[in-house]
Amino acid sequence: MSTPFSLDMQGLTKAFDGSQILRGVDLQLHPGERCALIGPNGAGKSSLFNLVSGRYRADSGRVLLYGRDITQCSPQQINRQGLARSFQITSLFPRLTAFENVRCALLWTLGYRYAFWRRLGQLHDASARAQAVLERVGLGARAQVPAGELSYAEQRALELAVTIAADAAVILLDEPTAGMSRAESAAMVALIREVTVGKTLLMVEHDMQVVFDLADRIAVMDNGRVIACDSAERIRANQEVQALYLNRRRHG
Ligand SMILES: Nc1ncnc2c1ncn2[C@@H]1O[C@H](COP(=O)(O)OP(=O)(O)OP(=O)(O)O)[C@@H](O)[C@H]1O
Numbered sequence: 001m002s003t004p005f006s007l008d009m010q011g012l013t014k015a016f017d018g019s020q021i022l023r024g025v026d027l028q029l030h031p032g033e034r035c036a037l038i039g040p041n042g043a044g045k046s047s048l049f050n051l052v053s054g055r056y057r058a059d060s061g062r063v064l065l066y067g068r069d070i071t072q073c074s075p076q077q078i079n080r081q082g083l084a085r086s087f088q089i090t091s092l093f094p095r096l097t098a099f100e101n102v103r104c105a106l107l108w109t110l111g112y113r114y115a116f117w118r119r120l121g122q123l124h125d126a127s128a129r130a131q132a133v134l135e136r137v138g139l140g141a142r143a144q145v146p147a148g149e150l151s152y153a154e155q156r157a158l159e160l161a162v163t164i165a166a167d168a169a170v171i172l173l174d175e176p177t178a179g180m181s182r183a184e185s186a187a188m189v190a191l192i193r194e195v196t197v198g199k200t201l202l203m204v205e206h207d208m209q210v211v212f213d214l215a216d217r218i219a220v221m222d223n224g225r226v227i228a229c230d231s232a233e234r235i236r237a238n239q240e241v242q243a244l245y246l247n248r249r250r251h252g
Pocket residue numbers: 016017021039040041042043044045046047048
């Protein structure tokens with residue numbers, strides 16, 4: 001059955017040790033749109049990412065990727081079906097070069113898709129692609145530098161390269177500009193915009209400047225639910241969202 005949604009989250013719930021963390025998350029994303037996921041600490045944003053990318057199993061509800069149910073799939077199966085989640089810097093291999101890190105990610109995604117993966121031609125393809133992806137994120141000249149020796153901003157760009165390497169249609173980024181200076185953050189926003197053209201982006205982000213610069217829609221999570229998902233203008237005017245952030249300021 002055809003679906004207008006690239007990513008469709010329906011009634012997702014998850015509890016840990018008896019405490020309900022996700023309480024019925026509904027969120028639908030269209031192909032080609034960029035959506036920022038915001039909300040207070042503990043709202044459930046990372047848990048939702050973990051669930052959509054297969055790291056956690058939902059207690060109930062469904063996740064559809066271009067209409068295909070991926071709720072019970074493993075992270076690698078989900079990845080191979082076209083959803084990539086950003087790896088944190090901590091999951092880069094610091095002693096491997098930038099090039100080797102991207103190539104490893106490609107092999108992980110593609111490795112089982114082709115029966116004759118070990119054929120030299122395909123290894124060569126992966127190498128060429130890894131270099132091309134590094135060029136795209138501005139790290140072409142840094143390809144042979146160990147990841148651990150790159151600057152912080154370069155490591156974040158490498159993290160992005162690793163995420164987009166296999167050309168997934170749906171990309172989940174977790175605070176891609178956290179810890180960056182304003183200038184680095186602006187450069188990262190430009191880069192993300194460029195590499196996600198035509199793709200679906202769901203991005204957890206606390207920096208509202210980045211959110212407003214990049215997102216077509218903003219989804220607001222609170223207490224395990226998406227309470228609103230709309231344009232920046234409408235989210236700003238949304239009374240429930242205003243109350244959430246005003247309350248935080250008063251109590252936080
Ligand atoms: N594996 C787990 N086991 C137990 N509790 C968990 C687990 N993962 C998340 N939680 C709990 O779920 C709640 C929501 O956390 P989550 O990290 O999803 O929120 P968040 O919106 O991403 O917050 P932040 O913005 O601070 O990262 C927290 O109370 C957290 O302790």
